[in-house]
Amino acid sequence: MSPQTNPIAPFSGFGLGLRRTHYEDFLRGDVPVDFVEVISENYMIEGGRQMRILEEVRERLPVIIHGVSMSIGSARGLDQDYLAKLKILEQRIEPLWVSDHLCWTRNSAHNSHDLLPLPLTQEALQAVCDNIDHAQNVLGRAMVFENPSSYLTFPEDEMSEWEFLTEMTKATACYLLLDVNNIYVSSKNHGFSAEDYLAGLPLDRVRQIHLAGHDPATPERDIIIDTHDRAIVEPVWELYAKALEMLPHLPAVMIERDDHIPPLPELLTELDRARAISESVLEPA
Amino acid sequence: MSTLAERQDAFLASILDEGAPLPSGWGNSQAAGMAVYRGNYRGALMSALAETYERTALLLGPKEFAQGCINHAIAHPPSGWTIDEAGEGFDETCTKLFPDRLEVAELAWVEWSMLELATAPDVQPFKPQDFAAASAQFGDEDWGTLRLQFQPRARARLVNHDLETLWQTIGNGDAVSDTKLEAPATCLVSRDGERPTFTLLDADHADAFAAMQDGANYGDLIAVLLGQNDDPAPEDIQAAAMRAGAMLGAWLNEGLVTAINP
Structure with missing residues (x-):
């Protein structure tokens, strides 16, 4: 049974991840963004400079807290210490929303510190929904979950990822963070249509978009890897435009760069392009 | 245990151990995907350790540092929700791997301690002048029962190398020469405002600091400084009291004391 949570109101705007390299820029207060997103785990701490x-x-600025370690797909449930610390951060920062990924990262003994794929089965769906209910209950608010990139599918899969996400949002009243690059990466890795993926989602539940770069496939490795360490490629910009055409409203749009982080102007140029595309799609001349 | 739990155990076992069999029913496409997850896991741990142990990595050099990381990851696969914890105990790994270069383990201990201090709760130091005012009317019993509260996560240990020089030398990109100390010293890691820092003090600070951190009072501290001397002469007691006073002054001046009689 899903706990009662207040709906998350749409927030339209363009933002960046707050990364250590750019602290001084953001402290000056003149970075032209509407919000920032931070990695939750970097701030689930007691004090200090960061x-x-x-x-x-x-x-x-409004802040979104975006986690990588909730492990919402763990068959053995959620880490109570993690949830308690996330709750403290949520109360301290009062973010626009709290997000994480549709994935699992750990079992009872070890943590992979990677976003591992779930089999798309009824059993996994039930585990995910139970965990989301638990997390939303502890946090006292609805959460937002991101579609992951994945590098394998399971022989036991019973549904598509978009069907899984649709059932998940219905059962838990959670929202979606649409990572356009992840859709592109997984569509190439697993041979499905990115447009079918978008069309199959409950797009009214989307509250945020991530745009990022990836490591392309090579002759030796026929898999695209989601790396967030380089510029966004043209097909992802095109898919972003298609997504905007289909969404009922402009969500929070963010350029996500986690490695090889360039000077801020380079990211702002990408963010300007995201803005320009949204203007051309949503307000055509 | 559910099927999902069993499959997750098998999946994680395959990531941690390249020799582990792939989960049943998997073919070539899953094996290729698993290779990516294995690479991600190792890459993330290497990056985390390299970020925490920046100077230790420079001291060791890339080949030896990578060897240390791999050994550490195999012996201590991470279990906590923060990847920073993957670096815990790396100084012990270095002690085992590089027994002829113990300055490496000591430097790694400093870097780990500084990482932990960087996110410790923010506290204000108890200023020397405030201590002087608070203790102005202290009698013998007040002094004997005085307890100190130190900065959260501040720590001290004995070291055998001049870590201050080593730190500077590596930071400047200069060649490292022999840094062995003539006698052990106490390395005290603390925070100066928001900035983690460390200093080398006389060797007897290590036990004294640890005792006070564990709740000993000032009277106990004098006993610690007298050590194994069961029948101290009055001049020994006087010398220990003088030494305790000097230590207290040093801790106050370093900003380590945050409260008295907490």
């Missing part, structure tokens, strides 16, 4: 900086940035 927490002070986040709190200073939060005074000027």
Whole structure:
């Protein structure tokens, strides 16, 4: 039974991840963004410089907290210590929303620190929904979950990923973070249509879009890897435009760069392009 | 146990151990995908360790550092939700792997301690002048029962190398020469405002600091400084009291004391 949670109101705007390399830029307060997103786990701490900086940035900008370690697909349930610390951060920062990924990262003994794929089965769906109910209950708010990139599918799969996400949102009243690059990466790795994926989702539940770069396939490795370490490729920009055409409203759009982080102007140029595409799609001349 | 739990155990076992059999029913496409997840896992751990142990990596050199990381990851696969924890105990791994280069393990201990301090709760130091005012009317009993509260996660240990020089030398990109100390010293890691830092003090600080951190009072501290001397002469007690006073002054000046009689 899904706990009662308040709906997440749509927030339209363009933002960046707050990364250490750009702390000084954001502290100056003149970065032209509408919000920032931070990796939850980097701030589930007690004090120190990075927490002070986040709190200073939060005074000027809305913040989204985006996790990588909730392990919402863990068959053995959620880590209570993790949830307690996430709740403290949520209360301290009062974010627009709290997000994580449709994946699992750990079992009872070890943590892979990677976003591992789930078999798309009824059993996994039930485990995910039970865990989302638990997390939303602890946090006292609806959460947002991101579609992952994946590098394998399971022989036991019973449904498509978009069907899984649709059932998940219906059962838990959670929302979606649409990672357009991840859709592109998985569609190439597993041979499905990215457009079918978009068309199959409950797009009214989308509250955020991620745009990122990836490591292309090579002659030796016929798999695209989601790396967030380079510029966004043209097919992903095109898929982003298609997604905007299909969405009922403009969500929060973010350029996600986690490695080989360039100077801020380079990311702002990509963000300007995301803005321009949205203007051309949503307000055609 | 559910089928999903069993499959997740098998999946993770395959990531951690390349020799482990792939889960049943898997073919070539799953094997190719697993190779990516294995690479991601190892890459993430290497990156996390390299970020935590920046100077240790420079001291060791890339080949030896990679060897240390691989050994550490195999012996201590991470279990916590933060990848930073993957670096815990790396100094012990270095002690085992590089027994002829113990400055490596000591430097790794400093870097790990500084990482932990960087995110410790923010506290204000108890200023020397405030301590002077608070203790102005202390009698013998007040001094004997005085307890100190230190910065959260501050720590001390004995070291045998001049880590201050080593730190500077590596930071400047200069060649490292022999840094062995003539006698052991205490390395005290603390925070100066938001900035983790460390300093080398006389060797007797290590036990004294640890005792006070564990709740000993000032009277106990004098006993610690007297060590195994069961029948101290008055001048020994006087010397220990003087030494305790000097230590207290040093801790206050370093900003380590955050409260008295907590």
